[in-house]
Amino acid sequence: MADAPSSRLPIDLPPSLHAERRGPIAVLRLSRPEKRNAFNDESVLGVETFFTSLPDDIRAVVLHGEGDHFCAGLDLSELSGRDVRAGIEHSRMWHRVFDKIEFGQVPVVSAVHGAVVGGGLEITAATHVRVAERSAYYGLPEGSRGIYVGGGGSVRVPRLIGVTRVMDMMMTGRTYSAEEGLALGLSHYLVENGAGLAKALQLAGRIAENTALTNFAVMHVLPRIGESDPASGYMMEALMAAIAQGDPEAKARMQAFLDKRGPKVVRS
Numbered sequence: 001m002a003d004a005p006s007s008r009l010p011i012d013l014p015p016s017l018h019a020e021r022r023g024p025i026a027v028l029r030l031s032r033p034e035k036r037n038a039f040n041d042e043s044v045l046g047v048e049t050f051f052t053s054l055p056d057d058i059r060a061v062v063l064h065g066e067g068d069h070f071c072a073g074l075d076l077s078e079l080s081g082r083d084v085r086a087g088i089e090h091s092r093m094w095h096r097v098f099d100k101i102e103f104g105q106v107p108v109v110s111a112v113h114g115a116v117v118g119g120g121l122e123i124t125a126a127t128h129v130r131v132a133e134r135s136a137y138y139g140l141p142e143g144s145r146g147i148y149v150g151g152g153g154s155v156r157v158p159r160l161i162g163v164t165r166v167m168d169m170m171m172t173g174r175t176y177s178a179e180e181g182l183a184l185g186l187s188h189y190l191v192e193n194g195a196g197l198a199k200a201l202q203l204a205g206r207i208a209e210n211t212a213l214t215n216f217a218v219m220h221v222l223p224r225i226g227e228s229d230p231a232s233g234y235m236m237e238a239l240m241a242a243i244a245q246g247d248p249e250a251k252a253r254m255q256a257f258l259d260k261r262g263p264k265v266v267r268s
């Protein structure tokens with residue numbers, strides 16, 4: 001599926017974003033390399049348009065960036081005109097948009113490289129599977145700019161690496177390398193430079209083969225169970241397990257295994 005030919009996705013996006021489809025996978029590229037893919041409002045709202053306009057037959061999304069850096073975060077040139085009230089609404093707008101990634105229609109695999117900083121780290125933290133090229137480095141330069149994360153970073157990044165590491169990153173400007181990011185959980189996969197998109201497409205292809213119901217449960221139910229008390233979690237798990245196993249597609253797949261037609265679990 002990674003080598004499926006690319007075709008146009010009929011979604012109207014600003015020039016800073018490029019969308020295409022490869023079989024059942026939609027690919028969204030941050031395409032403002034001259035500004036290191038910094039997010040102006042138009043781009044953030046374009047991300048929302050993309051994630052709310054996906055055709056029904058799209059089964060997974062790949063997010064990546066053009067140029068030497070994945071994303072330089074918030075476009076700092078748009079910041080100066082906002083008062084406190086507008087600042088709150090602006091942050092809430094980012095929350096709304098990135099929520100449409102984390103809790104959208106289909107799983108999202110991000111492929112990052114170069115600078116993955118501020119809002120760039122926030123958007124990749126909203127994706128479900130993360131691939132990093134060796135050139136990637138992660139930072140939260142908000143502290144040094146006199147601002148604060150606003151795209152969900154206080155919630156999503158501590159989930160990955162813990163509150164104290166986020167404190168260190170924001171207070172001291174410390175960055176983590178791609179290798180460190182892999183060890184800490186900022187990425188799930190580490191690949192050589194230039195290989196991120198292909199790896200992300202391969203993983204998205206694998207994800208697209210799951211039943212839609214399983215992907216839904218993993219995206220929407222698993223994180224909620226993780227945040228609930230154990231008794232509620234066990235109950236939600238039991239209900240979801242029963243719903244999933246009742247799906248005719250699940251029954252067909254289990255029968256295929258019993259008939260020696262289904263795939264075995266092998267070391268990957």
Ligand code: 1HE
Nearest residue numbers: 034035036038072073074075076077115118119141150151
């Ligand atoms: C930008 C931005 C930006 C680049 N907003 N214009 N983010 C940051 O604090 C990161 C700021 N950016 C950088 O540290 C560097 O640009 C990079 C390490 C990412 C890349 O360095 P480099 O040498 O390849 O590029 P450059 O020469 O610094 O930048 C090229 C151009 O992009 C230049 O504009 P030009 O008109 O002079 O060519 C830069 O001004 C522009 N540019 N990054 C605006 N971020 C919802 S809250 C989220 C809060 C945050 O994300 S805070 C993090 C902000």
